[in-house]
Amino acid sequence: MTTRIxxxxxxxxxxxxxxxxxxxLRTGEAQVTVVNPENFMVYRPLLPEVASGTLEPRHAVVPLRAVLRRSRFVAGSLTSLDTEGKVATVAPEAGPELTLDYDELVLGTGALAKLLPIPGLAECGIGFNSLAEAVHLRDHVLRQLEIASATTDPELRRCALTFVFVGGGYTGVEALAELQDMATDVLAGYPELEASELRWILVEALPRILNTVSDELAEDAVCELRGxxxxxxxxxxLESAEDGVLTLSDGQExxxxxxxWVAGTKPTPLVKDLxxxxxxxxxxxxxxTMRVQGRDGLWAxxxxxxxPDLVNGGVCPPTAQYAVRQGRQLGDNLAERVRGGTPVPFRYRSRGEFVTLGKNKAVGEVLGRRVAGAAAWAARRAYYATQIPTFNRTVRVLGDWLVGMPFGHDVVNLDSREQPRDAFRQAAGGRT
Structure with missing residues (x-):
């Protein structure tokens, strides 16, 4: 009997x-169905470079249908799960719900931004957890440069040129550094602005940034940023953001x-309902082995x-390095289950860390040795170019990087794509 996964x-x-x-697995051993709202996977380590315009957004994603040709793909979201009857209910983008019977089910629903009850945050904040947010943030920063260069109001100018990132983890540090590098690079096209007018602030609640890496690597990053x-x-x-006025716990306003807002994540709300x-x-x-306790045939x-982190103790950190290895180990364990074998515990020891800080700027630690500058930047790019799935995407990413190396950042702001029907509505409103 074919196993349904x-x-x-x-x-x-x-x-x-x-x-x-x-x-x-051989053909016929299992029927694999993958359920996801979008028909692509975002390769998140590349989002900061999407935000800075170094990478074309489409090149930072992997098309699921193209790479999972031996699996069934369903564009939809899980709505309920009957673990006793082993039935998953899925809501597609349109039409009635689907019921999927399974023998083995994997939950890899990821996480969302974890927002705190800070006044004004929901109204004023921008997230950085998706491709759309990365693209929007790039356009937003460029729009602020345009506003500042055109206005004669000094308060509006200061406000437009103040960029605050809350959260000093990987995402916050890399996104801020890439965007600051981009903004500095394009200032030659804004003769009305001075580099000293741009104010970039990184706010972290903990005693240091990059809490998941070594103290030495975090200090290297801080020195680069402050330099x-x-x-x-x-x-x-951050204590308040009401009406665009930011109040920090150190008394500054x-x-x-x-x-x-890049201050942590939380599991998707669905997890609580299951x-x-x-x-x-x-x-x-x-x-x-990543099996859910007390639930037969259920993995996460x-x-x-x-x-569990069997190497360092505690729980595995929420990084791409660990998630990729967990996915591969899960595939191996499921294949063992299909063939009547024994699942293997997940065990992974990180070989190194890289933090990108802009063009030709990065810090890293490989096999216990610290690297910085252009060498770390090149090593990071080489690593991710080989890790992103499919040869097609590797070539596209390398192409973007090679083409961009001798040139500066593009200053084109395409924020009109957020409201693509505005021009049509204006035309319709002007009919005579």
């Missing part, structure tokens, strides 16, 4: 588990047109799960 989520866990199953005039504030929290065992952070509790990994 359903994978919920097309991110790192879902994609790499499905790819592994395609490699390991470029970026205001790095640790042990500081100022206006800013750009507030980027009646599964969760830890104090809302992550699904799994054993070392990635940001939505508390996967």
């Amino acid at each position: 359903v994978i919920i989520g097309g991110g790192y866990v879902g994609l790499y588990a499905a790819l592994r199953l395609q490699q390991k 470029r005039g970026i205001d790095v504030r640790v042990n500081t929290q 100022f206006r800013a047109s750009t507030l980027v 009646d599964l065992p969760v830890d104090d952070r809302g992550r699904i509790v799994v054993d070392e 990994a990635g940001d939505c799960a508390a996967v």
Whole structure:
């Protein structure tokens, strides 16, 4: 009898588990179904470079249908799960709900931005957890440069040129550094502006930024950022953002047109509704093989799960490195289940870390050795070029990087794509 495997989520866990199953299983051994709202996977380590315009947005995604040719793909979202009857209910983009019977089911639903109840945050903040947000942020920063260069109002100018990022993890540091590098690079096209007028602020509640890397690597990043005039504030929290006026816990208060919230993530709300065992952070509790405790045929990994870290202790950090390896191990474990074998515990030791800080700027640690500058930047790019799935995407990413190296950043602001029907509505409104 063919084993029915359903994978919920097309991110790192879902994609790499499905790819592994395609490699390991023979035709007819299992029927694999992947469910995801979009028909692509976002390769998140490349989002900061999408935001700075270094990469074409479409090149930072992997088309699921193209790479999972031996799997069924359903564009939809999980709405309910009957773990006793082993039935998953999925809502497609349109039409009635679908019911998917399964023998083995993987939950890789990822995470969303974790917002705190800060006055004004929901109204003024910008997230950085998706391709659309990365593209929007680039257009937004360029729009602020245009506003500042055209206005005669000094307060509006200061507000437009103040960029605040809350959250000093990988995402916050890399996004801020890439965008600051881009803004500085394009200033030659804005003779009305001075580099000293641009104010970049990184706010972190913990005693240091980049809390998941070594103290030495974090310090290298801080030195690079502060050397470029970026205001790095640790042990500081955002207390209010009402009406665009930001109030920090250190007593400072100022206006800013750009507030980027990258202060952590939380599992998708669906996890709470599935009646599964969760830890104090809302992550699904799994054993070392990534099986959900007390649920036969149910597995979870990635940001939505508390996967034990057998190497360093505690729980695996929510990074791409770990999620990719968890997905591959899940694929191996599912293949073992199909063939009556024994799943293997997940065990991974990181070989290094890289933090990109702009063009020719990065810091890293490889096999215990610290690297910085252009060498770290080139090593990081070489690593991710080989890691992004499919030769097609590798070539496209390398092409973007090679073409962009001798040239500066593009200053074209395409924010009109956020309201693509505006021109049509204006034309319709002007009919005589």
